[in-house]
Each structure stands twice: as structure tokens, then as C-alpha cells.
Amino acid sequence: MKYTKHVFVCTNDKDAPKKCCGSENGMKLVEAFKAGLTERGLNIEIRAQRAGCLDTCGKGPSVVVYPEGVFYGFVTLDDVNEIIESHLVGDKPVERLVIA
Amino acid sequence: MKYTKHVFVCTNDKDAPKKCCGSENGMKLVEAFKAGLTERGLNIEIRAQRAGCLDTCGKGPSVVVYPEGVFYGFVTLDDVNEIIESHLVGDKPVERLVIA
Numbered sequence: 420m421k422y423t424k425h426v427f428v429c430t431n432d433k434d435a436p437k438k439c440c441g442s443e444n445g446m447k448l449v450e451a452f453k454a455g456l457t458e459r460g461l462n463i464e465i466r467a468q469r470a471g472c473l474d475t476c477g478k479g480p481s482v483v484v485y486p487e488g489v490f491y492g493f494v495t496l497d498d499v500n501e502i503i504e505s506h507l508v509g510d511k512p513v514e515r516l517v518i519a
Numbered sequence: 520m521k522y523t524k525h526v527f528v529c530t531n532d533k534d535a536p537k538k539c540c541g542s543e544n545g546m547k548l549v550e551a552f553k554a555g556l557t558e559r560g561l562n563i564e565i566r567a568q569r570a571g572c573l574d575t576c577g578k579g580p581s582v583v584v585y586p587e588g589v590f591y592g593f594v595t596l597d598d599v600n601e602i603i604e605s606h607l608v609g610d611k612p613v614e615r616l617v618i619a
Binding site: 422 | 549566568574575588590
């Protein structure tokens with residue numbers, strides 16, 4: 420496996436009246452994940468990047484972490500360090516943010 | 520796990536002189552995967568979608584399939600059905616396209 424964890428952040432921005440991940444900080448989340456991983460020297464083994472729609476629109480901004488396939492919803496910039504420390508480093512998903 | 524397989528296709532298009540997945544059929548690959556999955560009635564359990572740079576630029580267009588974390592490079596539209604049948608349905612990666 421090229422990465423021990425691979426984080427995909429929805430940055431989609433539909434031209435629609437309902438909220439969408441891209442308009443709700445999607446790209447800022449990508450940047451925050453990247454910065455947090457780089458600060459910790461983890462950016463080679465763990466990759467965070469943007470993705471299109473993860474099909475969890477009503478719960479965005481959404482993020483999925485593979486290989487586990489754990490989906491997070493309603494992710495804010497304040498949650499990024501917790502996801503990095505608990506899940507990406509500690510292998511313990513942040514249960515309060517997990518969506519079905 | 521929300522999806523049995525989740526396929527991310529790089530559709531990045533850097534403003535750079537070297538080739539990039541987006542300029543090499545990235546979005547057409549996404550559409551071909553989606554169409555192939557829908558035709559087979561697999562589009563609920565298996566998702567194919569666009570993603571940003573997968574950091575395998577020299578080998579693009581590139582695709583990664585999770586949860587296995589198998590990366591494919593130099594993927595063409597002619598390879599899509601084989602990846603669907605062999606890997607996504609049959610669980611046997613298409614070795615000739617696998618990149619390290």
C-alpha cells in the first residue's frame with residue numbers, strides 16, 4: 420500500500436441551493452490536513468487530498484479515510500487535529516464525527 | 520464500509536508543461552467507470568469518482584482502488600471494462616496496470 424492512510428476530502432461545489440462541501444470549507448480542510456501532516460513529518464506515509472462528491476452531501480463537509488473506509492461528516496477545521504492524532508496516528512476513529 | 524470498492528480517478532490538470540491526468544482523459548475515465556458500473560447495476564455498492572492529484576503524475580492517468588489501495592497507471596478508456604470485471608467484480612487486480 421502506497422500510503423498507510425489516505426484521506427479524501429470532498430471539495431465539490433454544486434451550483435445548487437443546498438449546502439455543499441466545497442462551499443463549506445472543503446479546500447480549507449484539505450489545506451489543514453496537509454499542514455497538520457507536514458508539521459508532524461507524516462506527509463510521506465499519509466496523504467490528504469481533495470476529491471469530488473463523496474455522495475454524503477447532506478452531511479458535508481465530508482471526509483473518508485482509507486483503507487478503513489471510515490466516513491466523517493460535518494467536519495470543521497477544529498476537528499482536523501483530532502482526526503490526525505486519534506485516527507491517522509492512533510488508529511482510533513473519532514466516533515462523534517463518524518457517519519453511517 | 521459504505522462501498523465494497525471505492526475508485527478514485529485523478530482528474531487533476533496542472534498548468535505545467537508535463538502531462539497531467541486531467542489533460543489525459545481523467546474525466547472521461549470517471550465517466551466510463553460510472554457508466555460501466557451503472558450498466559452492471561453495481562453503482563450503489565461500488566463508487567467511482569474524481570479526485571485531485573494522487574501523486575503518481577509521471578504514470579498518469581492514474582487510479583486508486585480502495586480498500587485494497589491498488590494504484591493503476593497509464594490507464595486508458597480501453598482498460599476500464601477490464602478493471603471493472605477483473606478487479607471490482609472479480610477481486611483480481613489487473614497486474615499489467617499496477618504501479619508500485
